[in-house]
Every structure is written in C-alpha cells, then in structure tokens.
Amino acid sequence: MKHWLIKTEPKAYSFEQLVADGRTSWDGVRNFEARNHLRAMAVGDLCLVYHSNVGKAVVGIARVTRAAYPDPTAPDEDWSSVEVAPLRTLAQPVPLAQLKAAPELAGLTMLRRSRLSVTSVSTVDYQRILHLGRRSLGA
DNA sequence: GCCAACGTTGGC
DNA sequence: GCCAACGTTGGC
Numbered sequence: 003m004k005h006w007l008i009k010t011e012p013k014a015y016s017f018e019q020l021v022a023d024g025r026t027s028w029d030g031v032r033n034f035e036a037r038n039h040l041r042a043m044a045v046g047d048l049c050l051v052y053h054s055n056v057g058k059a060v061v062g063i064a065r066v067t068r069a070a071y072p073d074p075t076a077p078d079e080d081w082s083s084v085e086v087a088p089l090r091t092l093a094q095p096v097p098l099a100q101l102k103a104a105p106e107l108a109g110l111t112m113l114r115r116s117r118l119s120v121t122s123v124s125t126v127d128y129q130r131i132l133h134l135g136r137r138s139l140g141a
Numbered sequence: 142g143c144c145a146a147c148g149t150t151g152g153c
Numbered sequence: 154g155c156c157a158a159c160g161t162t163g164g165c
Contacts, residue, residue, distance in 0.1 A: 011151090032149095033160075054151060098152080117150050117159065 005128040006039065006049040007112045008064070008086075009119045017051045017062040021088045029073045029083035036120040040082045041070040049086060050123060050131060052112070059095035060131055064088055092135030106130055 008028065010016070020026055031037055043049075047066040053059055068085035075083075101107050107130060111121040123131070 009151095035160095058152075115159095116152075119150090 004047045005123040005125055006047060007052055007121045007123050008049045009052045009054045012053045012056050025067055025085055025087040027083045028086050029075045031119055036118055037082050039120040040084050043069060043084050045069055059097040061095045062088060062091045093137035094135055096131055096134045100134060
C-alpha cells in the first residue's frame, strides 16, 4: 500500500465537505507529475489531505476507493481523477509550520515541491505525520 | 533545443 | 497584496 499527500483549497473543496459527501471525484488536477501520481494510486491507498492557503495544515485522511479514470472535468483531454472517501479527521490538524519544524520530515516531498498538488509520502513519514496529529495529553 | 514571457500556486 | 517558485507556451 502506498501513501500520498493531496492538497486542496478548502474554499474550493474542504475535507469537511468530503466528510459530508462521503466520497468524491478528486478531479481538476492539471499538472503532469501530479496526474501521474494519481495514476499510480491503487484502491486502498491512504492520502493525507492538506488544506492550502486557508488552514495550511494536514487535516484528515482519505482512502482511495477507485483507481484512476479520465477526469470528467476535462473531456477529451488526457487528465485523470481518482475517487476518494474520508477515513478520519485528525484529532488536531498538523500545520505546515509544524511539518517544516520537524527535522525528521526534512525530506518530505511536499515541503520541497510546494506547488505539486499530489505527492507521495513514505510510510515512515506518513506515520510521523499521523503521530503529530494525535491529540496531545493536556492540550 | 533554448529561452523569454507569462500564468498559476501558495506562503507570507 | 506581494513575491518566489516553477510549469507552460511560443518565437526563433
């Protein structure tokens, strides 16, 4: 199983909206590298969902429920979508500043390639980020 | 194939 | 609102 980080502007489509919807077509990606990552996703892969611009934090986890298919928002063009469903909301969001401040996450692709909307995440980094998202005692 | 111009993303 | 990063486009 692979792990990914997918970005969304919450004003356009938030994780809360995904929870409300139950599942969604993750479409609108218009970058070749990001598209290729979508195509590499398999059903069951887990995605950290990051809110860009507003929030600037990892807020939840989604599960891939349908592998890549043609992006319905770009008929006759060579883009792809996957379908995802919410798995759970993090007890506390993990802000970008916290990701940047964690020395063990220095290799995170998302930090080095800040404009790439779909990036892969190593299993160990995925677990580190989940750990940061646990509610801390006394918080 | 190079490179300047331009548009978009996204943090600050 | 600004600006850096960077992907895309198009002229040559």
